[in-house]
Each structure stands twice: as structure tokens, then as C-alpha cells.
Amino acid sequence: MPEEKKDELVHLTIDDIPVAVPPGTLVWAAAREAGIEVPIYCYHPKMPPLGACRMCFVEIEKMPKPPQTACTTPVSEGMIVHTKTEKVLKARRGTLEFLLINHPLDCPICDKGGECDLQDFTLRHGPGGTRFDQPKRHYQKPIPVSDRVMLDRERCILCQRCTRFSSEISMDNGLVMISRGYKMEVGTAPDHAFDSIFSGNTVEICPVGALTATAYRFKARPWELKHIPSVCNNCSVGCNVRVDVRVDKIMRNMSRQNDAIDDGWLCDRGRWGFEYVNSPQRLRTPMIRRDGQLVAAAWEQAFYTIALRLSEITKKYGASAIGGIGSTRTTNEDAYLFQKLLRQVIGTPHVDHHHGYFPGLRDSMTGKPWMMTNSIAEIEQASHIVLIAADPYQRQPILDLRIKKAMKGGAKIYVVNVNETELDRFAVQKITLPQQGAGAVAKILLSTVVRQEEMKAPDEALRAKLLQEDALIRGHEEMLGSEVTAQLRELAHEIAEARGAIILYDEMATLEAGCEDLAADLQALAVVTGNIDRPGAGVGPLFEDANSLGARDMGLLPDALPGYNPAEDAGMTYAEMLSSLQLKALYVMGANPARHVEKLPDSLKLLIVQDIMLTETAQQADIVLPAVTFAEKDGSMTNIDHHVQAIRQALRPLPGAKADWEIFVEIARHMGIKWNYASSKEILREIAEENPFYAGLDWEELGAQGVRTQEQEVARA
Amino acid sequence: MPELIITKNIDAPGLDTLKGYRKRGGYKSLAKALKEYQPDDILEMVKKSGLRGRGGAGFPTGMKWGFLAKNQPRYLCCNCDESEPGTFKDRMLMEKNPHQLIEGVILTSYACRVSVAFIYVRGELALAGRQIERAIEEAYGAGLIGKNILGSGYDLEVIMHRGAGAYICGEESALMESLEGRRGYPRLKPPFPAAVGLYGGPTVINNCETLSTIPAIVKNGADWYASFGTEKSKGTRVFCLSGHVKKPGNYELPLGTPLRTLIYDEEYGGGILDDKQLKAIIPGGSSTFMLGADKVDTPLDFEAIAAAGSMLGSGGVVVIHEDTCIVGAALRMTEFYRDESCGKCTPCREGTYWLTEIYERLEHGRGKESDIDLLMDICDNISGKSFCPLGDAATSPITSSIKLFREEYEYHVRHGRCMVGDQHAQQETLLAGAQSVHAGAPAKEM
Amino acid sequence: MISEQAKQRMRELAAHYPVARSAVMPALYIAQQEEGYITEAALEAVAEAIGMTVDDVESVATFYTMYYQQPPGKKVIKVCTSISCYLRNCDALVDRFEQRLGIERGETTADGNYTLMTAECLASCGTAPVIQVNDEFVENVTLEMADELVSEWERELSADVGTQFIAPSSDQEISAPRAQ
Ligand SMILES: Cc1cc2nc3c(=O)[nH]c(=O)nc-3n(C[C@H](O)[C@H](O)[C@H](O)COP(=O)(O)O)c2cc1C
Numbered sequence A: 001m002p003e004e005k006k007d008e009l010v011h012l013t014i015d016d017i018p019v020a021v022p023p024g025t026l027v028w029a030a031a032r033e034a035g036i037e038v039p040i041y042c043y044h045p046k047m048p049p050l051g052a053c054r055m056c057f058v059e060i061e062k063m064p065k066p067p068q069t070a071c072t073t074p075v076s077e078g079m080i081v082h083t084k085t086e087k088v089l090k091a092r093r094g095t096l097e098f099l100l101i102n103h104p105l106d107c108p109i110c111d112k113g114g115e116c117d118l119q120d121f122t123l124r125h126g127p128g129g130t131r132f133d134q135p136k137r138h139y140q141k142p143i144p145v146s147d148r149v150m151l152d153r154e155r156c157i158l159c160q161r162c163t164r165f166s167s168e169i170s171m172d173n174g175l176v177m178i179s180r181g182y183k184m185e186v187g188t189a190p191d192h193a194f195d196s197i198f199s200g201n202t203v204e205i206c207p208v209g210a211l212t213a214t215a216y217r218f219k220a221r222p223w224e225l226k227h228i229p230s231v232c233n234n235c236s237v238g239c240n241v242r243v244d245v246r247v248d249k250i251m252r253n254m255s256r257q258n259d260a261i262d263d264g265w266l267c268d269r270g271r272w273g274f275e276y277v278n279s280p281q282r283l284r285t286p287m288i289r290r291d292g293q294l295v296a297a298a299w300e301q302a303f304y305t306i307a308l309r310l311s312e313i314t315k316k317y318g319a320s321a322i323g324g325i326g327s328t329r330t331t332n333e334d335a336y337l338f339q340k341l342l343r344q345v346i347g348t349p350h351v352d353h354h355h356g357y358f359p360g361l362r363d364s365m366t367g368k369p370w371m372m373t374n375s376i377a378e379i380e381q382a383s384h385i386v387l388i389a390a391d392p393y394q395r396q397p398i399l400d401l402r403i404k405k406a407m408k409g410g411a412k413i414y415v416v417n418v419n420e421t422e423l424d425r426f427a428v429q430k431i432t433l434p435q436q437g438a439g440a441v442a443k444i445l446l447s448t449v450v451r452q453e454e455m456k457a458p459d460e461a462l463r464a465k466l467l468q469e470d471a472l473i474r475g476h477e478e479m480l481g482s483e484v485t486a487q488l489r490e491l492a493h494e495i496a497e498a499r500g501a502i503i504l505y506d507e508m509a510t511l512e513a514g515c516e517d518l519a520a521d522l523q524a525l526a527v528v529t530g531n532i533d534r535p536g537a538g539v540g541p542l543f544e545d546a547n548s549l550g551a552r553d554m555g556l557l558p559d560a561l562p563g564y565n566p567a568e569d570a571g572m573t574y575a576e577m578l579s580s581l582q583l584k585a586l587y588v589m590g591a592n593p594a595r596h597v598e599k600l601p602d603s604l605k606l607l608i609v610q611d612i613m614l615t616e617t618a619q620q621a622d623i624v625l626p627a628v629t630f631a632e633k634d635g636s637m638t639n640i641d642h643h644v645q646a647i648r649q650a651l652r653p654l655p656g657a658k659a660d661w662e663i664f665v666e667i668a669r670h671m672g673i674k675w676n677y678a679s680s681k682e683i684l685r686e687i688a689e690e691n692p693f694y695a696g697l698d699w700e701e702l703g704a705q706g707v708r709t710q711e712q713e714v715a716r717a
Numbered sequence B: 001m002p003e004l005i006i007t008k009n010i011d012a013p014g015l016d017t018l019k020g021y022r023k024r025g026g027y028k029s030l031a032k033a034l035k036e037y038q039p040d041d042i043l044e045m046v047k048k049s050g051l052r053g054r055g056g057a058g059f060p061t062g063m064k065w066g067f068l069a070k071n072q073p074r075y076l077c078c079n080c081d082e083s084e085p086g087t088f089k090d091r092m093l094m095e096k097n098p099h100q101l102i103e104g105v106i107l108t109s110y111a112c113r114v115s116v117a118f119i120y121v122r123g124e125l126a127l128a129g130r131q132i133e134r135a136i137e138e139a140y141g142a143g144l145i146g147k148n149i150l151g152s153g154y155d156l157e158v159i160m161h162r163g164a165g166a167y168i169c170g171e172e173s174a175l176m177e178s179l180e181g182r183r184g185y186p187r188l189k190p191p192f193p194a195a196v197g198l199y200g201g202p203t204v205i206n207n208c209e210t211l212s213t214i215p216a217i218v219k220n221g222a223d224w225y226a227s228f229g230t231e232k233s234k235g236t237r238v239f240c241l242s243g244h245v246k247k248p249g250n251y252e253l254p255l256g257t258p259l260r261t262l263i264y265d266e267e268y269g270g271g272i273l274d275d276k277q278l279k280a281i282i283p284g285g286s287s288t289f290m291l292g293a294d295k296v297d298t299p300l301d302f303e304a305i306a307a308a309g310s311m312l313g314s315g316g317v318v319v320i321h322e323d324t325c326i327v328g329a330a331l332r333m334t335e336f337y338r339d340e341s342c343g344k345c346t347p348c349r350e351g352t353y354w355l356t357e358i359y360e361r362l363e364h365g366r367g368k369e370s371d372i373d374l375l376m377d378i379c380d381n382i383s384g385k386s387f388c389p390l391g392d393a394a395t396s397p398i399t400s401s402i403k404l405f406r407e408e409y410e411y412h413v414r415h416g417r418c419m420v421g422d423q424h425a426q427q428e429t430l431l432a433g434a435q436s437v438h439a440g441a442p443a444k445e446m
Numbered sequence C: 001m002i003s004e005q006a007k008q009r010m011r012e013l014a015a016h017y018p019v020a021r022s023a024v025m026p027a028l029y030i031a032q033q034e035e036g037y038i039t040e041a042a043l044e045a046v047a048e049a050i051g052m053t054v055d056d057v058e059s060v061a062t063f064y065t066m067y068y069q070q071p072p073g074k075k076v077i078k079v080c081t082s083i084s085c086y087l088r089n090c091d092a093l094v095d096r097f098e099q100r101l102g103i104e105r106g107e108t109t110a111d112g113n114y115t116l117m118t119a120e121c122l123a124s125c126g127t128a129p130v131i132q133v134n135d136e137f138v139e140n141v142t143l144e145m146a147d148e149l150v151s152e153w154e155r156e157l158s159a160d161v162g163t164q165f166i167a168p169s170s171d172q173e174i175s176a177p178r179a180q
């Protein structure tokens, strides 16, 4: 097909409205373009057409056997579609009447009431009454299909959205259709739970009240809810959520589809893992230790005490006796202001963030961070997806769905891991490693490509370096054994020949002994095989937390200022601070080092902890400051593929608690420095001015779906 | 009596063995074809013969083969799921002459360059399944299936797959879903099986009788076959005669033979049971519209039956005499579609349930005057609106019987019982009398 | 318990088809042969041999009526009640069997000897009315034949109390969805 043909639009008219849409568009979607609602139940835009519910009837001129289903019919040039003829309206009324004959009409006590497609379409397209005057089918009222999901079979309209999600999207085949015909129902094997980590999506896409969430049942009516666009705080993917709030409580999270990131899905952790926001355990007042006890104090008193103690320590030991540890889950603005407070107001170079002894995943040569060179959406275009010591199902669940989608589109999956992973059964090859073998894998892959002269971008320095490491590599091969080595050689060849390979590894893997070069070697592999800077190719780490990348971008690093500008003199790292006897004061924001070290240094004379709960670290603190959660403040976060996204305040701050950045402004003021930030938006503006990764960004621009910035700034081998 | 083509020698002892089949000229067509014909020659021959599918729709077989997409691997599915009420020819062909079918399968696979063929046998037909399985084994043993068939260099695998109780799996795309190990839901078309079928490959699908006809066409030529039947409906077909006739059974007749001959001729049906009056005829399985007794002179060919207002369908001719309550009969057929609806689409799943509920109350004297129009309107909301033709089929007995016998429905509403004869008195006489047996008689296992 | 041989046969079937999943129906038959009906062990064995989830196997098993969801009797009697048999008064046959066996259609006798079911058209309309007894056809059945058959089964079942259980493999009514 000639190139320009592809972009040509197909022209048709729907109810006399002309529309032009790309070839392959379904009549249903074309009608939507024209502003015409064609009702659907079984069709879901993220799944192939099914044509089962028979709701979306339209009439198409010159087509046999009217009416046609709009969800299964692709547009064609010159097509003339009618959506409101008498034939169409009768057919739709007929379908609705059929759907209602066995429906219990228990709308007043149905969680879906008010946002139910069956209610809505019946109002707009349905018959006025039913002619069915016989006994309805009865089932036992809601039964649990899992701890999290309840099923009311009487309400189910058997559209199969949920079961098809399970078979086609999450591909875990946990929720299925049972029996057939008029006895058909949604279900599982007897006494078997639907235990998918994606189960909440079935509740969300159920067009009626058949599937409901245990967490939300009978909690609210849809019209009482305020909807606030936000971003999930649970992992580094940064799925877009709509926080549904009633009287300052989160009732539920719904997907706020962002095709560039989550493709419209949420994992159960993201959907229901918000209990901590509503938790009665939240800190509601600052506390100061007196006679060994933490006792409540006024904010003003806490600020005063902090300023006083910090200046005492500075006077006595110098500012470099003070350190700060930030968080990977607070906003960019909080992180930025934290390091600014430490560096510019307190005057210490010791700044780092919690990453479980993580040395900061950065290129030692450029100081830039390693990060995914491809976007999440580009995973779909890859021909090969290589997962090294990565388990997205467990750690970045929604990426798992994107990888499966890519696989359905023809991508081959390779899993290289010590453990079993969920993706193993979809992999064309699973290579099982001994513990700590990932570093060796990267070396062997790289050296194979170099040795076999398969480099697309030859690199003599690299060749020379690998020559020097010959003995090391041979040792690796011995450790992995001949079979695994042979498999890796074959894989290296596949990567070199791939139309587009995406190589992903978990950041945690780089912490293991022998994995120091993992990131650099894989990056080099991608560069020399040409798997970089083109669609469907890339390499990069998978992070853990929602703002893992943002924390680093903001300069919560001992040796780098915001934007990875080298610090004049490097400070102590996380691990060094926690073992140093020079440190007299430690300020911890949203981290919990006490969980990771046996004991905090004895030398500490002042421990300030700013958090939402009384963590292990907070329990040892001298001063505790109550912070608010992501749901109670505005700000931005930076996800795994460097989308900078806005989170928006959904709840009023918990009385007594404050946003992190507000606390820092107050502490600065008490230390004699006046900062004029009226909101986090102004902090973002400052970040954008100083940090090339965020150049030009402002709050408005982040909009609903965020902005992916600075792809080209990524480190290069 | 015309020369029989596919039921020839059907009752000959031992015909179901390789030896017996060979003794009567079996597998000669295959040997000849592999030696003398290119695949396309057979395709042309079948096109020219005018053979049309015997599974229900009557689509020209050669043309269907010609639509196959060029990519490999390609598959053949032989549809032996015979479950259309009133149809019992495929079971006979499988039980009594399995090798004829296997030969047809091999010839078709060769013509269509297929390397794996499946024979999907209805689960309930246990003996038929065993016969096919045994015939496949014999054929493998004799080098008729497998690698390098008869030294021709052509390879073919044949796999018998047993269904497990689902009428819908006779629908071609549901059959493929079932073969792929899924619930038998019909697939969206297009794409048609000839383009994207089993395992995503181009797939030919034909009925058991259709494929059983191929050896005779290859052996005797297209012109010979086309000399039977009418201008547009060529050849012979096995009509399954059942219901109120004296001699029910399978009768192979040239297409175009009048219904009257099949029902009344001494050679065939021998007239209406107990010499009663003919009331209605279902000409092509319960999915086709009923015809009134006035249509008894209609020739049994695709065009004439269509002109009379029904379809030749699967060849199942069900004869209904005057003592039959049409409401009861329609209820029985409606229950069938309710139980066999796959459940995928709303109108078919819910509609057949609702229709049955209404029939139940009509039958038991609790019907309402408005029920008759309601039945018609529900049928209108199903017909043409369901995902696959099963939904349409469910409405055929209803709409056609209401059109023909509306007064009987009204009588049921008004009087709470049947207009015709006392059903219970009849059943005693019926069951007492021995019934005539013809080609469809039980086959003893060999 | 599904035997190791049965599991082996399932695995062989899975390898025999172009796609493993195609073996799920024959594998379910094998499991049913061993268990008498589709038990949890049956679902698990099939799921493992074919590489499906148990839920997925259950979904397939409940679509098809010939996989029993409950233990059937030693003799499973299926009376065809579709149109051609109906015209030949199969209903009287069903009544007769109900009387003689003391159960209604869809039920199994308390002693586990008989299951009586109605069936959809059994492709035997030319020899209507027809019944199937454990998959074997009996055609042109009269009421007298029905009586004789019952007596014959009685003799047979009382004679060989210890004989091996023959798993029939088809079912209409008792495959109704299990109450959850
Ligand atoms: C609901 C339904 C049931 C069907 N059942 C059968 C069947 O049992 N046997 C059969 O050969 N065709 C059956 N068909 C027709 C098939 O879909 C298909 O047209 C046929 O197998 C093609 O073979 P032919 O061209 O040789 O007739 C059925 C169709 C539908 C819609």
C-alpha cells in the first residue's frame, strides 16, 4: 500500500452528518465522532468487537439484512448510516426488553444506580414498559467471586466484558462464563476465587451492577461523589485515577484513561490501596519528645524548636553535622524544596533519598540517570521484549498488561530471571538464572554481540574494554553454565537482528553484588544493536515508587543538584548518613530508615521525622511533623517513562496536618529565610526554570494527562 | 428407482470395513486422482458438478473451495455434528459407510492443499464416532492417510474430534471454536473461514454428506453427477423422512423429486400413518418454515422449496398429520432452541426463554389472547437481530405455524386445550404398532 | 483421583493437536471416564495437562451437556423428545420410564442405578421414538419394549453388583448449572 493511502480518511455520513475517520474505524466510533450516541454493552474500545449484546443497531444503506451492529462494522467510503430509523429503534427496544425480562430491577439498592448503562439506555432507548409478565429467573443474591469482588447474577446482562477482560487483557482466565444459553452465568470453578491482581477492572467495566467491589458496596451513591483527577501513588507506572470522594473520604479510585500510560486500566493495589489516607492512625498533630515521651505540640512550637535545635547544632558542630533523607513517594515540589532547605537554608551537602541502600541509578560517566529510553506506549511496537531480573506483574502491574498487549500484537517475550514470574507462560523463552546472575547476563549479551560482529553502531572503545574483561566474562559463563550461556548467545543474536527490541530490568537488580555494570552494559547493548532512538526499541530500568525518578531529578542526591548538576562537594549517601558518627541531626521526610538498619546512629542528637503515620523511625524521633497524603495536596510526580503528571487535591488536608512543602516554607521562615511560594504551582515554575529536564513546564500545561519531557536527555553509554 | 449415489450398497454387510469398501470400488477415485489429477482439476470437477452443500445453506461446494486464501497451513473441517431435529443421514453415512467419507475427506484435502483435516463428530453419536475412528486407523494402516499417500508425495493428517453435546457446534464457526478447545460460540463474520478459520488458517468446512459425495463425482465425472437433479439443484441428496408417515427413513433421491413422491410413493414414505390427512410438512429440519399440505407437490430442490416459502435445509422432512396439535409441536421445537442457544447474544438467549414461557402457558390453557401477537413480535425482535442463524431458526416454526394455523392458537387460548384429537388416546395406538424400518435402521456393531 | 496413565494420555493429546488447547474436550472425556463425572480432581488434571486455568476448563466443561456435573446412575437413559420423536409420542415413553423407575426426568435413583433424562434430537428420527442407554441406541421403542428393558436392567444390575462402573458420557438435564 502506498504511504499516503494509509493516512487517507474514509468519508461517510451518519444521520446526514458527514464524518471523516481513519480506515478500520468502527461505525460506532465514527458515530461518536459525529456526536451521536449509539448505545453499547458488550463492546469495549479496548477489546475486539464481540457483537453479542445486540444493542448498537444502526441501519446502513445497501447492506443486506438490516439492522447492522455498529460495534462490528467498519466504515467504508461513502457509507450512509442511519441511527434513528424506526427499524433501528424497534430493534433496540427489543433488545432492552429482552435484557430486562430477567433483571431484578432492584435499582434503589444497587451500587450502580445512577451510573448504570442499563438504566441510562433504557431511559433513552428503551420500551416504556415490559410485556413480560412471568416469573423471572432467580439466583442467590450477591455471591463473592473473591474477597474483593461480589457478583449479583440476576443483574448481569451477560455482555462478557468482564470475562473477556480476564481472557483477552489480563490473560489470567480467572473469571469465565459458566453453562450456556439462558442458564449462562459469570463465575469461576467451584470454590475457586477470582484472584487476579487486575480484578477491579472487571467491576469498573461492568455496565450494570452485576460486579461490585466489596470495598465500595453500599458506601455511597454516585451522585454524592466528587470526582478529582489524580495519579496513583502506588508504583512507578503512575496510572491515572479519578479519586471519588464523599465528605472528605476517598470512596474509590476509578481509571481515568490515559492511553500513553495505563491504557485505561488500574491494578487492584492502585484501585483499592488507599486505606492509609482514611486511616485513623494518621498523625494529626506535631509531637515533641519530653522526658522520653512524644507529646503533642502546636505547629508554631514545633517550628520554633526545630529552628532552635538546628542552629544550636550548626553552631556547635557545623552545618555538615546535619543530614536529610527524602522520599520517593512525595511530589517533585516537596522533594525540591526539601533539598533546597537542606542545602541553601541549613547549608549541608548531605542530601539523599530512601531507596533501600540504592546508590542512585545513574551513569557514572555523565551523572545522568538511567531511565527507559522508550515510552510505555512504544512497548506495543516492539518485536522483542526482554525482561532481565524484572517482574512487572508484581512490581509494575499495569506494564504487565502492556507487555501482554504487545505479545498479542506479535512481540516475542524473553524472561531472564532467578524466580518464576507470571509472564513465564507467555514467554517464547524463559532463562532461569542462579542468584545474582543478572550482571553476568548483561555482560554475556553485550560481549556476544561485540564478538560476533553484530554491532550496528560499532564502538571500538567498547570492544577494547570487553577484551580486557575477557577473563571476567569467561568466569560468568562458567557460573551460568553452558546451557544458559548458549541460550543467552541466541538471545543476543535475536536482539541484534530484532526489528525493535525493548530491554527492561528492575532497578533493584542493580543493587546485587556483581550487577554494578548491569545498567551500563544493557544500555551499551541497546546502543550497539541500534535498539535505541527508534520506535519500538529501547532499554531501561523499572523503578519501584511513584516518584522514584522525580526524587532524583529534584536533586535528592548527595552528589547532584536538581537536573543532575554536580554538587560542588558531594555529601554523604543514604547509607553513609545512617552509619556516620559525625551526623548529629537527621531530617527524614517520608522515609523509614529504621526499618532498614538495625539501629540509627547513637551520635544523633536530633531526629526530625515528617510523615503521615508514626513509623518505626518516627517512634524514635525527637520531633514528629504530620504531613498530608497525595490526596490532600497539589503537585507533580514523574513516572517511569518520564511523564510529569499533576496530582490534584481531592480532600481537605487532615486537620492538624500540612503539606510537606508548606512545612519547609515555615521552617525556612523560622530560620530567617523568607520564601514566597503561595502554592506548589510556583515551586514547579522554579523547578522548570532550573532543571533542564523540566524546562518550560507549568502547572496548566500538565493538564489532564501529563507531559512526557526530555526523552533526549537520557544518559548514553 | 434412480441410481443411488451415496447410499449405494449402504446395507451391504462389511461395507464399513476397508476391505468391504474396497471390494465395492472404494478408494479407486483416490488412487486415480492422486495419479492423474492436479488439485485444481478436482476443484474444477466439483465446480462443474454443481454440487451444493448438504449441511443446510446449500452453498456451491466448488465455489467455496475456490475462495480459500492462499496462505498455509490450511485446514479442512468435516461437519458431522448432525443435530438438526428431523435429520439423521450423516449418522447413517458414518455408521455404515465411514470409508466413503474418509475418501471424500482425503480427496477434498488434496484438492484444497490441506495438510490437516478434522472430522467433528457429534458427541452423542458414539457408534458413528467409533466407526470413523476405526476407519481412520485402517486408512492410516493402508497408507491412505499419513505421509506420502499412495506414493504420491502428498501428506495428510486426519483427526477425529468428538463433540460433547451442543447443537450450535454444527454452525461452522462455532465448530471451529469448539475444535480449538473453547465454548462453542459462533464467531464474527467476516472474516469467513475460507480466509481466517481454524487456528487462524484458511479453512474449508463441509458437511458429512457433501464430502461423502466427492468420491463418486471424481470417479464418474462432473457431467455424470450433473445429469441428476434440476438445472440449478444438481445431483441427489439423502432425504430424512420422519414423523407421520408409514415408512420413515433415509431415501436418496434426485433433487427436484416432488414432496408427494417422497411422502406417498410405496418405495419411500408409503403415505400418511393410519391414512390420515396431511396437515403440514417441515421440509428441511426444524429450522425451516413449515409448509401447508397444499405445498405437497413442490419439487424438492433449493429453488422450488424457496419459492414455496421455506428452505431445503438439512434434508430433514418431517411430516405432520391432522391429529397433531400445532401449538404442542411448536412448543417442543421452541424448547429445543431455548436449550441449544449458546447464550452469546441477547435476543436468542432471552427471546427463546421468553417464547418457551409463553408457549408453556398457552399449552396448559393459561394463555392470553394477546400472546399470539406477542409471539410474533418477539420473533420479529429475534429474527435478523441475533448474532448467528440459530436465533432466526428458532422463530421459523413459530411464525410459520401461526401464519398457517392461527385459529388453533386462538382455540388454545379460548378453550384451554387443543383443537385437534385427543393426544392421549393416540399415543397408545401409535406405540403399540410396529414401525417400518428403512435405511436408517440401527446398525449393529461389527 | 485421576490416574497417571490418564494424565499421560491427556498430555499426549495436547501434543497431538496443532494447539494444545484443542485437547481439552477429549481430555475431559478421559477424566470423566475415570471419575464418573467432572470432579474437582478432573478439572485440575485437565487444567494441568493442557495448560489452562481450572476456571477456564470449568467454563468449557459446563458449555457442553455431555460432561456430567453430578454423578450419574449406572444406567443413563436418555429419551429423545425432539419433534420427530414427539410426533411418535415419546412423551408416553418418558412417563412409562418415570413410573417404572420411580424418578422424574433429570433425576437419579437413590440407589444410584438409574438416571433418566430427556435428550434433544438424537439423529434417529426415522426410527422414532428412540432412547439411548449409556450411549447405545435402542430404536423404535414401544411401551412393551420399555417394560422389557427395565426388567432386563433390573436383572443385570442385581446380578453383577460388583461389576465395574461404566461411565456413560452424555447428559442433558443433569448438567444444569450447579447451585453456587
Ligand atoms: C445453528 C446451525 C447449526 C448447524 N448445524 C449443522 C450441522 O449439524 N451439520 C452441518 O453439516 N451443518 C450445519 N450447519 C451449517 C454449517 O454452518 C455449514 O454451513 C455447513 O457445515 C457447510 O457445509 P456444506 O457447505 O457442505 O453444507 C449449521 C448451521 C447453523 C447456523
Ligand code: SF4
Residues within 6 Å of the ligand: A155, A156, A157, A158, A159, A160, A161, A162, A163, A186, A205, A206, A207, A208, A210, A211
Ligand atoms: S458481570 Fe457485568 S461485565 Fe460481566 S458479563 Fe455480566 S454484565 Fe457484563
Ligand code: FES
Residues within 6 Å of the ligand: B168, B186, B340, B341, B342, B343, B344, B345, B348, B386, B387, B388, B389, B390, B391
Ligand atoms: S445462538 Fe448464539 S448468537 Fe445465536
